[in-house]
Amino acid sequence: MADLRFTKDHEWVRLEGDVATVGITAFAQDQLGDVVFVELPAVGKKVEQGKDAAVVESVKAASEVYAPLDGEVTEVNDALTGDPALVNADPMGAAWFFKMKVANKAQLDGLLDQAAYDAYVKGLA
Template sequence: MSTLRYTEEHEWIRVDGDTATIGISPYAQEQLGDVVFVDLPQPGKKVEKGKEVAVVESVKAASEVYAPASGEVVAVNGDLSTEPAKVNSDPLGAGWFVKMKLANKAELDGLMDQAAYDAYVKGLH
């Protein structure tokens, strides 16, 4: 299985070849509460690292999802339009947001691995 990397904004990215899948961490979905709507980009959209790639709305708040790396959106998780709660029930699996073709894999170098992210989250409490 490919390795997850995390951002300080609680997005995760899983790279398979030159394609990356992006979602939000279990910590992020817990903070949001019950997800009620997800606004996803159109395939073909070019995104920059650190810029908004999607919006997730919960019973508590709306929150932007930022791209952990630059690239072009090649697929979106259409299931989230009818079942946004998948973000809560399976944030690292069926609750993914977008898949994109990476523009520059070197952008992944600054992201946290699981151990670093766990330590980061622990430090937030």
């Protein structure tokens, strides 16, 4: 998974061309527990790095999902609305939240790679 980048807020992003797929990490999912509701952004919504883009609710808490980069939402994962538990089953794969057209690829340089994210998470324990 070398193509993934991470935020310190526990979002992951995978860039393919100008389109980034965004979700929450396995660590975030584990902290949340059983996910019961997901609110996705509208297609066409402009998002800013570090600002609210979506919401995920579990039996424990509700959490914001922040945009890892500036851009515009091009697609949402409608499967999550019907089955939010997908986030628990496959947070780093089938349970992606949204795709976005990236406005500034240079922002990727400020995100963590896998090794840096793993070290960051270990420091939280």
